[in-house]
Amino acid sequence: MIGPRRRALLGWTAGAAMIAASAALVAVTPGPNVDPAPFVVTVAQGERGVGRNIDVTVVDVRRTQEISVPSYTKWSATGNWLVVDLKAAAVVTQSGASLSGAQFLIDGKTYTASNRPDTLFTLLQNSLVPGVPRAGAIVFELPGSLTSGTGELAFSVSSDVRADSQIRVPIDLAEVPTTDSVELPRVGWSR
Amino acid sequence: MTAPEAPPPASTVEAGRIRERPSRERRAGTLLSLGALVLLIPGVLLATGLTPWTEDRPEPVVAGASGTAEVGDATWGPVKAVILEDTTGLDVPSGSKLIAVKVPVAPHDPAAHPVHCQSPRLVEQRTGRTWEEATLDIGVPYSATEPVRCNPDEPNAALIVAFVVPSGSTGPYWVDVPLTVGDSTPFPRFSVMP
Numbered sequence: 001m002i003g004p005r006r007r008a009l010l011g012w013t014a015g016a017a018m019i020a021a022s023a024a025l026v027a028v029t030p031g032p033n034v035d036p037a038p039f040v041v042t043v044a045q046g047e048r049g050v051g052r053n054i055d056v057t058v059v060d061v062r063r064t065q066e067i068s069v070p071s072y073t074k075w076s077a078t079g080n081w082l083v084v085d086l087k088a089a090a091v092v093t094q095s096g097a098s099l100s101g102a103q104f105l106i107d108g109k110t111y112t113a114s115n116r117p118d119t120l121f122t123l124l125q126n127s128l129v130p131g132v133p134r135a136g137a138i139v140f141e142l143p144g145s146l147t148s149g150t151g152e153l154a155f156s157v158s159s160d161v162r163a164d165s166q167i168r169v170p171i172d173l174a175e176v177p178t179t180d181s182v183e184l185p186r187v188g189w190s191r
Numbered sequence: 192m193t194a195p196e197a198p199p200p201a202s203t204v205e206a207g208r209i210r211e212r213p214s215r216e217r218r219a220g221t222l223l224s225l226g227a228l229v230l231l232i233p234g235v236l237l238a239t240g241l242t243p244w245t246e247d248r249p250e251p252v253v254a255g256a257s258g259t260a261e262v263g264d265a266t267w268g269p270v271k272a273v274i275l276e277d278t279t280g281l282d283v284p285s286g287s288k289l290i291a292v293k294v295p296v297a298p299h300d301p302a303a304h305p306v307h308c309q310s311p312r313l314v315e316q317r318t319g320r321t322w323e324e325a326t327l328d329i330g331v332p333y334s335a336t337e338p339v340r341c342n343p344d345e346p347n348a349a350l351i352v353a354f355v356v357p358s359g360s361t362g363p364y365w366v367d368v369p370l371t372v373g374d375s376t377p378f379p380r381f382s383v384m385p
Contacts, residue, residue, distance in 0.1 A: 093321040095312070129328075130320045131357030132287045189284035189328075189355075 036162035042152075043169060049155075051165020053091045054099075054128065056155045058169045059135075060085040063147075066181040067139055069121045076181075077116060082140040082173075083182045084153060087190040090128035097128040100159045101166070104140045106151030106173070112159075114141045121184040128157065136187035148174040251367060251380035260379040263370060264304035266297040270366050272383035275353070282330040288358050289329065290385050292366055294350040301346035307371050308341040308378075313354045314365040316382070324352035 002010070043049035048057045062083045068076035082104060090097040102113035102124055113124045116139075123136035153169040154161070213221075254260040258269025275281075275289040283289050290313065298306045310324040324339050335342060337351040350368070362384040369378050 092319065094323040095321060127323065129325070129355060130322060131360065132284060132355050189282065189287075191284060 038156065038161040038164060038166035041165060041167050043167065045169055045171065047169075049167035049169070050091065051156075051167055053093060053097050054155065054157050054165055054167060055089040055091055055133070056099075056167040057087045057133075058084060058153060059087060061153075061171055061176050062182060063173070063176045063178045064180065064182045067117065067184055068181060069117055069184050070186070071118070071120075073118070075118065077141075080142045080144045080146065081114075081182070082142055082176070083184070084138045084140070085135070085185075086123060086138060086155075087133040087135045088123060088126075088128055088155070089133040090130045090157070092130060094127060094129055097130075097157045098125050099123050099128060099138070099155060099157070100125055101154070101156030101161050102138045103154040103161075104142070104151055105154055105168075106146070106149055111140050111142060113138045116141070117184055120186055123187055126187055133190040134187060135185075135190035137182075137184045139184070146173070148172075249369070249375050250377045251365075252377045254379065254381045258381070260381070262377055262379045263306060264299050265306045266299070267368060267379040268295060268381055270294050270381040270383055272364070272366065272385040274385045278329075280330075282328065283355060286358055287355050288360075290354045290356060290364075292350075292352050292354070292383070292385075294352075294366065294368060294381075296341060296347070296350060298346045301343070305343040305346065306341050307343070308350075309369045309371075310339045311350060311352050312367045312369065313356070314367060315356075315360055316363050316365055317361065320360070322354045322356055325355045326353050329353055329355065 039051065041049045041051050045058045045061060048055065062085075064081050064083055066076055066078045067081050067083065068074075088099050104111040104113075113122070115122070115124060119125060121137070123134065123138050126134055126136065128134065150170060150172045153171060154166050155168075156164060156166045158164060252260045252262050254268050254270070260267045271293045273291055275291050278289055281289065292311060292313070294311055296306060296308070298304065312324075313322045314320070326333070326339050331353065333339070334351075335345055336348055338345060338348055339350060339352050341350070342348060364383050364385070366381045366383055367378060368380075370376055
C-alpha cells in the first residue's frame with residue numbers, strides 16, 4: 001500500500017510528466033506548411049538526381065531569343081527563352097509517371113515550363129519509363145528583363161509537388177551560354 | 192508450531208483513513224477491461240490502417256495451370272512473352288531489351304457483353320517495377336487486328352504489346368490486364384518468364 005505522501009508525490013510527478021510530454025509533442029508537430037513540402041534532391045548540372053519515382057539529369061542549359069521545331073509546321077517563337085536539355089526516367093512505375101512538374105524558381109517566383117512547343121519536341125508531360133531514360137528539351141519563357149540571378153530548375157512527376165520527390169538543379173542565369181536560336185530536338189530515347 | 196495466520200482484515204486503517212480492499216469481482220472486472228483494451232487498441236489501429244489498402248483495390252485473378260484466367264465475360268490467355276532479339280527497324284535504345292507479349296482474349300458472348308480492357312502492364316515480380324506498353328514509342332503504328340487494348344469491333348483479336356525494360360531487369364514478370372479505369376473488379380494476371 002502506498003502512503004498518502006508518496007501518493008501525492010506520484011500524482012504531481014505524473015502530472016508534470018504529462019505536461020512535459022504534451023509540450024514535447026507540440027514542439028515536434030510539423031507546422032501547417034511543413035508536411036506537404038516536396039522531398040527536395042539538389043544536384044548540379046550534369047549530375048543524376050534520383051527521387052522516389054523520378055530520375056533526371058540536366059545535360060545542357062542555354063538561353064536564346066528564338067526557338068523553333070524541325071517540322072513542316074515551321075513553328076518558331078521569339079522571346080527570352082531558357083532551353084534545358086535533359087534525360088528523364090521513372091524509378092518504380094510508369095503508371096502516372098510523366099514529367100508534369102517542370103519549374104524554374106528564381107527571386108521567390110515560380111515559372112512553369114512552356115507548353116507552346118508541340119509535344120513531340122518537349123519532354124513536358126512525356127511518360128517516364130522505369131530505368132530507360134527519354135531525352136529531350138524543356139523550355140521556359142521568361143520575362144525579357146530576367147537575365148541574371150541564381151535560380152533552381154525543379155522537376156517532379158506531378159505538377160502538384162507536395163509530399164513527393166522534386167529534383168532541383170541550381171543555375172546562374174548570367175553564366176548560362178546564349179545563342180541566337182535553338183532548334184528543339186525531337187523527344188526520343190536517350191542514346 | 193506457530194499459530195495459524197489470521198485471515199487478512201477486510202480493511203486496513205491507514206493514517207486515520209479507512210481504505211477498502213477491492214473485492215475479487217472488482218479486480219476481475221479491472222483485469223477484463225485491461226485485457227479488452229489490449230485487444231481493442233491494436234485491433235482498431237490494424238483495421239483503420241488496412242482499410243485504405245483493401246477498399247476498392249482490384250484483386251488479380253492469377254491464371255492457373257492451364258494458363259488461362261476466367262475474368263469478367265471472357266477467357267484470358269494463355270499468354271506468350273518473348274524477348275525480341277532482332278529489333279531491326281524498331282526504335283529501341285541501347286541498354287534496354289524489348290519484351291513482346293501476346294494476350295488472347297475470348298469473350299463468352301461478345302454481342303451481349305462486349306469486353307473492355309486497358310493495355311496490359313508488365314510488373315517485375317522481384318521489385319514491383321511496372322512498365323506500360325510502348326508500341327508507339329518503338330515506332331510501331333496502331334493496328335486494329337493486333338490491338339494494344341480490347342477492341343469491341345475485333346472481339347477475338349489477341350492483344351499484342353511491347354515493353355521496353357532496362358537490360359538489367361530480370362524475370363519472372365507479371366502480365367496484368369487492367370479492366371475499365373477506376374474499377375474495383377478483379378483483373379487477369381499471368382506469370383511469364385520471357
